Amino acid sequence: MSDIASVVFSAGYGRRFLPFSRFLPKPLFPFFNIPILERIISSVRSAGIYDIFINTHHLGEMVSSFVSCNLARKFKDVSFHLFAEEELLDTGGTLHSLYSYLPETVLIHNCDTVSFFPLERLVDYHKKEGSLVTLLCVDDPKRNTLSVLPDGRIDRIIEPSGGAFCLTYAGIAVVSREVIRYIPEGKHPWVSFFAHLPRDRRSNVLCLQTESLWYEIGDINSYFSGHKDAIISGRGKQFGCREGLCLADNSLSGCFLSGFVVAGKNIAVSGSPSIRDAVIWSDSVISGDKENMIIAPFGEVKI
Secondary structure, three states: OOOEEEEEEOOOOOHHHOOHHHOOOHHHOEEOOEEHHHHHHHHHHHOOOOEEEEEEOOOHHHHHHHHHHHHHHHOOOOEEEEEEOOOOOHHHHHHHHHHHHOOOEEEEEEOOEEEOOOHHHHHHHHHHHOOOEEEEEEOOOOOOOEEEOOOOEEEEOOOOOOOOEEEEEEEEEEEEHHHHHHOOOOOOOHHHHHHHOOHHHHHHEEEEEOOOOEEEOOOHHHHHHHHHHHHHOOHHHHHOOEOOEEEOOOOOOOOEEEEEEEEOOOOEEEOOOEEEEEEEOOOOEEEOOEEEEEEEOOEEEEO
């Protein structure tokens, strides 16, 4: 194993994505027609990281099959280490369980985060500064709770403090293996390490802010709005969109399309429906007009 590895947290139930998450685990949800997990692996691999650990639980067999049958063939130089959690450990528990397998430097990545930030820059910054932990941060006024001092050091994780400005943790970080020892045993989020870190070590917890394209896909509404916002803002071009449309094939050629439409392959369509503002998964069936909807082979949800 090299001196750096990545851990991608992929074991959650995805309850905020019901009913779709009953049939497909969240890491395999398509985001602009590519599974979220595949986008993450591509980003991690581009940073020069070839050892990737992926935990599974809910519908874990589907995740494991996708990794072995798809990702392992696409990224042939990557070693994938899959491990099933009989019960959810939370992110801190997951890192504890992997402690003896991990190298000195670990990039951790939530599976509900899609980012175009070049992760090699985060790794390089972490090493250059000699950080214990380096969090990738964004400015999201609705969720800013991370207190950052003017020199980039993290002051508090949860609540603002005097003399600091606030940012949002982007779900991606580089950590030194040592930090895992400060995460409490049991089911805890990994960021709980901060409360147990000796004060003289807290100066080594840093933030790197980015304005790169970033989405946290935390529930069904943010999944829909992530597609919509990218296209409306003009950033959809990074996903191959043109004039509000991102179509994997010509399945919708007989439809009346307006607003934004993101559609996968092999969609069966009855008649010539009107479709406006929709995310449509591959192999779905469409009958009748659709607006403000997510459509999958096993159901649809109106937003």
